[in-house]
Amino acid sequence: xxxxxxxxxxxxxxxxxxxxxxxxxxxxxxxxxxxxxxxxxxxxxxxxxxxxxxxxxxxxxxxxxxxxxxxxxxxxxxxxxxxxxxxxxxxxxxxxxxxxxxxxxxxxxxxxxxxxx
Amino acid sequence: xxxxxxxxxxxxxxxxxxxxxxxxxxxxxxxxxxxxxxxxxxxxxxxxxxxxxxxxxxxxxxxxxxxxxxxxxxxxxxxxxxxxxxxxxxxxxxxxxxxxxxxxxxxxxxxx
Numbered sequence: 154x155x156x157x158x159x160x161x162x163x164x165x166x167x168x169x170x171x172x173x174x175x176x177x178x179x180x181x182x183x184x185x186x187x188x189x190x191x192x193x194x195x196x197x198x199x200x201x202x203x204x205x206x207x208x209x210x211x212x213x214x215x216x217x218x219x220x221x222x223x224x225x226x227x228x229x230x231x232x233x234x235x236x237x238x239x240x241x242x243x244x245x246x247x248x249x250x251x252x253x254x255x256x257x258x259x260x261x262x263x264x265x266x267x268x269x270x
Numbered sequence: 271x272x273x274x275x276x277x278x279x280x281x282x283x284x285x286x287x288x289x290x291x292x293x294x295x296x297x298x299x300x301x302x303x304x305x306x307x308x309x310x311x312x313x314x315x316x317x318x319x320x321x322x323x324x325x326x327x328x329x330x331x332x333x334x335x336x337x338x339x340x341x342x343x344x345x346x347x348x349x350x351x352x353x354x355x356x357x358x359x360x361x362x363x364x365x366x367x368x369x370x371x372x373x374x375x376x377x378x379x380x381x382x
Contacts, residue, residue, distance in 0.1 A: 159313075195373065209369060258318075259306075262313050
């Protein structure tokens with residue numbers, strides 16, 4: 154079954170440093186997402202991406218965050234200057250309303266655990 | 271905020287059926303009912319979704335009340351690998367962004 158692949162699985166970074174989290178969505182999916190989950194808390198929506206542009210973003214997704222689909226296969230989340238409170242699991246997901254998992258479900262990656270020290 | 275209400279946790283014995291309830295009294299006509307689960311230390315995993323009719327797939331069944339204000343995810347024969355947090359989520363099909371709004375879910379504990 155097709156998978157969403159995320160790298161790295163774990164990233165440790167110094168506060169103030171830039172990080173890039175990478176995702177390879179399912180190839181025929183059209184919508185791409187980033188979610189995050191702080192330890193012990195709910196999954197939170199960050200941003201959705203469609204047709205090479207951001208279609209919606211949450212309040213969490215401020216100017217420190219950006220997303221890009223540089224080459225038609227990768228989908229990246231960049232945090233320019235990390236803060237301690239950015240420590241979380243970051244999940245990439247992809248979706249195709251007409252196809253995809255069980256004709257409607259979203260497929261999630263296994264996540265990147267970001268630890269800011 | 272999530273538009274669904276689920277019990278915080280449930281316990282079940284291995285090899286027995288599990289019925290996970292979800293209330294969504296403010297559901298609108300364009301809302302699909304989605305279920306996802308999250309195994310420990312893993313990303314969310316799609317389980318099943320439906321609109322009005324009951325649905326079956328290889329993982330589970332989804333029973334939707336006639337008024338659509340509640341639904342039940344049914345695992346026919348739970349195994350230890352089904353221990354996870356199960357999320358019931360309404361997804362508005364008229365929203366082209368298709369984002370999911372997550373609640374706290376139900377933590378399912380399976381006893382051997």
